[in-house]
Amino acid sequence: MKDAKVRLFVEHPLGEGQTIPLERDQAHYLFGVMRLGVGDFVELFNGHDGAWRCEVVQAGKRAGVLACEAQVKPLQMPPDLWLLFAPIKKARTDFIVEKAAEMGAARIMPVQTVFTNSERIRQDRLQAHAVEAAEQCGGTYVPEVTALQKLDRVLADWPEGRQLMFCDEAEVGSSSALSGVFASEAAREGQGAGPWAILIGPEGGFSPEERARLKALPFAHIVSLGPRILRADTAAVAAMTLWQQALGDWR
Amino acid sequence: MKDAKVRLFVEHPLGEGQTIPLERDQAHYLFGVMRLGVGDFVELFNGHDGAWRCEVVQAGKRAGVLACEAQVKPLQMPPDLWLLFAPIKKARTDFIVEKAAEMGAARIMPVQTVFTNSERIRQDRLQAHAVEAAEQCGGTYVPEVTALQKLDRVLADWPEGRQLMFCDEAEVGSSSALSGVFASEAAREGQGAGPWAILIGPEGGFSPEERARLKALPFAHIVSLGPRILRADTAAVAAMTLWQQALGDWR
Known part of the structure; x- marks a missing residue:
């Protein structure tokens, strides 16, 4: 054969x-x-x-x-994980979408933050990148790439019960370990993780107002990605790795 | 100020x-x-x-x-972690070097495997990428990019006491969890991890002979990176994330 x-x-x-x-x-x-x-x-x-x-x-x-x-x-659905990210330069935005599909995000959501440079994205082109990544990584599912939305609006309409892992470069070198974030989660008892999202900030970081708002959200968990400042595309892969290993389909 | x-x-x-x-x-x-x-x-x-x-x-x-x-x-040395990878297309090789510097590898070693396409690399250009990544990520240390060496030769000269984490796409979807690999390691007792290396295979995977040889090495640990096949640059970031979180300076 x-x-x-x-x-x-x-x-x-x-x-x-x-x-x-x-x-x-x-x-x-x-x-x-x-x-x-x-x-x-x-x-x-x-x-x-x-x-x-x-x-x-x-x-x-x-x-x-x-x-x-x-x-x-058979169809293998990814976990119910959204990746929210602030679009950056073209090539790196393409990479983030490709990486999100490979790493097993269910939905890819470009969001506009105060310090986001891009005012628009080519949604069809990014969707094509997600298709290509799914073809290449052996997946049976293609994550949806949504239209660019304002972060404010996304948070205002946040669905009940969805947790948010939020990677802030202002937390670089802090001791907020992932284990603490996930310790109370259902994963420990072998249950499914439930709906989650990961938010990767823009190159310039979040604005003080955004940071304050994010920190105050009851469903948000701040996670540190080590002592060096990661570029947004590196941070996206690193954050999805931590999540997949702790709560997702890498377990 | x-x-x-x-x-x-x-x-x-x-x-x-x-x-x-x-x-x-x-x-x-x-x-x-x-x-x-x-x-x-x-x-x-x-x-x-x-x-x-x-x-x-x-x-x-x-x-x-x-x-x-x-x-x-102050000077912050990265952990004693080498990243070995088989060079791929130019842009992705550049990315791997950039990512390795951001993620905190101490040494970056391009290796030639049976299925590696590249016969040579521009060592000076890759070193410049490592410098640029260190400048941008706030690091105080620049990993050395070594010359391209044959994997066979590197393994023959392997330094005593250095562990090797080896990510094989043939292991995709297998259950070899990282926790098992690291369970016996000193990390558990809060000691330093000691010298390690991560080996990322080429796009076409390892040859059957290479795989057999790697599996037989007493210092090698096979790790699965989830149920999808990751591109080499994605795999490099994911593997370094798992290592840094379990044994490195993300703890």
């Missing part, structure tokens, strides 16, 4: 007996770039039906058809 | 009464790019003497002199 070397996200349902028509870009990628042809295998996932090994049954320059052969992986 | 907004790594000794002549590039950066002038302050560090608040006493287009005013931070 030949291995499927290429993974592709599709919108189409996947299941026993399903055939999947390809969009033009996907046909170009599979048959033009990757040089696949009829009889080759591709792994497809759509965020709902797990991952399926599919056979190429028609291959053209602008179109093609795949046929589902067997499910190779 | 005006704050020093710019941090700069210099080779020159720092201390009470020291004056530091600037190199041409540094003078251009401080006075041309950052628009500093006589009377402004800069934070200097050299990897030995901690960080010093220094005053600009001469500023020219191609030269300048700073004078040490006061030590603002």
